[in-house]
Amino acid sequence: MKKVISIVAVLVFILSLSSCGKSARVASPRDIEFLTGTEAWYYYNPITYENEKMSFTEDFGFYWGCECGEPIGDSDLYEVFDYDNDKKKLRLYNNYDNSTKTIEVISYNDYHLMLKIDGVVKDFVPYSCSFDFDYDKEYIKDYSSYVTTMEVQGLGLVVGPFNYDGDVGYPDEAFDTYMMSEDIEFYDYSYESINGKVNTKYKKLSMAEGLDAFESSSAFIWFNKNMEISKVMYYGSLIVEE
Known part of the structure; x- marks a missing residue:
């Protein structure tokens, strides 16, 4: 009898260990609609020249990998x-x-x-995208977000979707306002390809130049640990094939 009790006790102990670390589900299907409402979310990785794809399903399934199908880091270990x-x-x-x-x-x-x-801010969008950084990809390493700059409001910078179209009406929620860091820096990068001949320019802007250029420009932005914008890099490209 003691032997049977001991075996049962061991089984109970093992089962308790197996359930340890997995708490009861917190979210309801409604809580995750903002994740599952789109087929997938994308972040362009300039190092691999591919989009990172992240998706969530209504049954709490998770996927994060590049468009080639390879996982990002150890993401293939996590499916729930x-x-x-x-x-x-x-x-x-x-x-x-x-x-x-x-x-x-x-x-x-x-x-x-x-x-x-893992301490790095990444802004995913609901569509795949790419940029002309074959030559200078180090300039956008670890960028947080690619946006359309809208306006300066005091110490705040208002940004909108990177594919913003002035002829389309957008709800207020399409725009976000972030504070500038005390040491914010502004840069300008341009990419020009004329019949295969490439010319790129990269320069640092003064504070006045950076703020003057902020209205309706395409830009990469970086955040510091306080979620303040610490760097803005305006981006423009021209490709001509005749």
Whole structure:
């Protein structure tokens, strides 16, 4: 009898260990509609020249990989997620053990999903995109977001979707306002290709020049740890083939 009790006790202990680390699901299907409402979210990686694709399903499935199908880092270990709406955090569950990974949700709307992953801010958009940085990809290394700059409001910078069209009406939620850091820097980058001959220019702007150029420009932005804009790089390209 003692032997049977001991075996049962061991089994109970093992089961308790296997469930340790996986708490009851926090999110409801409604809580994750902002994630599942689009087929996939994309972030252009200038190092690999490919988009990172992140997708969420209504049954709490998770995927993060490049468009070539390869996982980003160890993302293939995580196929299930949960979301804590109060803490604004995603929790990814490892398929092979009880470990988890946390991703912070900074902001979101129908036009973008801004996440902080391992301390790095990445702004995903609901469509694949690419840029002409074959020669100078180091200039946009670790950028946070690609946007259309709209206007300066005091110490705040208002930005909109990177494919902003002035002839289209946008809801207020399409625009975000972020504070400037005290040490914000402005740069300008241009890419020109005329019949295969490429010329690029990159220069630092003064504060006055950077603020003057802020209205209705395409730009890459970087955030500091306080989620203030610390760097703005205006971007323009011209490609002519005759």
